[in-house]
Amino acid sequence: MKAKYSSPQQFFRQRRMRLTVVLVILLLIYFGSVLLVNFNTFSSLAQIPAGLVWLFKTFIPNQHTTTYLGPIFYQLWRTLIVSISSTICAALLSLIFAVLGAKTTSPNRVLQLTVRFGASLLRNIPVVAWAMILLFSFKQSDFTGFLALFFMTLGYLTRAFTETIEDLDTEKLHALQAVGANYFQCVFCGVLPEAASTMTSWVLYMIENNIRDATLVGILTGTGIGFLFNQYFKSIRYDAAGLIVLLIAALVIVLELTSTQIRRAIA
Template identity: 60%
Template sequence: MNPNLQQVNHFFNKKRFRLSLILVILGLAYAGASLGLGFQTHSLLNIQDGIAWLIQNFIPNEASKGYWHEISQQLFRTFLVAVAATTCAAVGALFLAIIGAKTLTAAITVSWVIRGFSSLLRNIPIVAWAMILLFSFKQNDLTGFLALFFMTLGFLTRAFMETIEDFGTEKIQALQATGATYLQVIFQGLLPEIAVALMSWILYMIENNVRDATLVGLLTGTGIGFIFNLYFKSLRYGAAGLVVLSVILLVVTVELISNLIGRLLS
């Protein structure tokens, strides 16, 4: 047999073996999880019944229109909490990123401390933040704000640090060689150069926090999440469906506006 053909066959046999091994591992993981939960796989065959029930009950009807005023108020309230948490976190994240970026920090230890701090904040799920803060601040808008703030602070700090470090040590040294001070390098050289990238991260987090704010509202008893929970538990499914539709429209609108701003800035 041709040596080249043997190599090709060996390559594909190796790839097939790896693929088969991955599929076996996934299958065993699913089987183990199903047995542990007592989940019956054949229940998936009846999923169309659940979808039919959703279509029948969750489509907003004529009676649901009477809830629109209350829904729009809470939706706007949720949006404001998400925007406020993101913008406040962005200011704090920029300050921490400037201090902790390897290209700007005076001590590498400071950089590692800030990186560890930001990783801790962003790796705690938003639901966990809400549950932790509930013990101290109870069910109110402040709890939702703080939960979004802490998670966003950790995420944006890390993102801003990487953006600043991508600016490059050589450019910073070149600015310093011209006689620019530390503050001039940051505010007149660095920030104008990376402003578009920073704004893109902020817009992304606003989009993300609008979604998360809905979930946080379920726990904190505020905003659109609370209204959905109230309507659903009181069997007002049409109104609950209108809440879901309004959240989808808000998220899509925020994303479209973010994309438009991103194109204008670039």
């Protein structure tokens, strides 16, 4: 800072100036977008309270809603199974790819770059796009939803596992190599035991995330709790649709609390 700025006051003045410029640019972009789409900001904000009142009045379950519990719980269970199974299958493959793609464990540079490119490609395609692409080949089915979640999770976990392995202390790995351990012994005895806790946390996080994504995927694939929500919503059975939203939220909270306890146990 001494070489570039003559005083601390000049340094902070320059930072305030840059922040002001960024804010002005963002405001210009916002107002330009508003003009292009003819969006009235103030009237829209004024309608929010009335919209929230209508939402809470319409989507609150009532006594009649209990008649929908059977099919709702059945579809919620199917969605949970698809989410967990796709995550577990993706995690197993991601573990293999991560070992091959990490700088510290990759057998060669070409394989490392190939794995990294593939993981980036898979995870940067949204799960909704995966579902729409796979619909052409596998039609509306649970398997389509499974594959959509699987491919997105595979890319995400491969990248997360790769970074986890690279962040590990390499002293244990070097020690195993020094005593003559082969490649597989170094991986299974030096890398995976150290990374197991962090990797498990990533898997639990993806299960929680996939439960939420599976609802949206189900609307496209015509399966699971997403399809049932869409069906109730379109048939103006808002009380049943509201019950589905509450049950999904409750399920995600239960999974989050459970995963938190598991993380604490393995930490």
